[in-house]
Amino acid sequence: MTLAEAIKSDRLPDFITQEEARGVGPIDPAEFDAALAAHVTGPQSEDRTSRSASADGSTGKRTRPGSGPCTSR
Secondary structure: OOHHHHHHOOOHHHHHHHHHHOOOOOOOHHHHHHHHHHHOOOOOOOOOOOOOOOOOOOOOOOOOOOOOOOOOO
16 A cells, blocks of 8 residues: 555555565654755745745746847947
8 A cells, every 4th residue: 555545544554564564664854854855845925926026136037038138239
């Protein structure tokens, strides 16, 4: 059974027993936190949207070269 199946069917203790029988031990809490931090992002704050300016004033929107104002003459 997969972890998703165990959670969905309320059989998490069975899943843990299954994985321990396979030799999977407890995870190191620091490793787990690092893995989560690398793959999970928090929710956006309510006052920011994907187009809100960052602290440096940029919106993160990419522009093509030559599409902005000409600064060299």
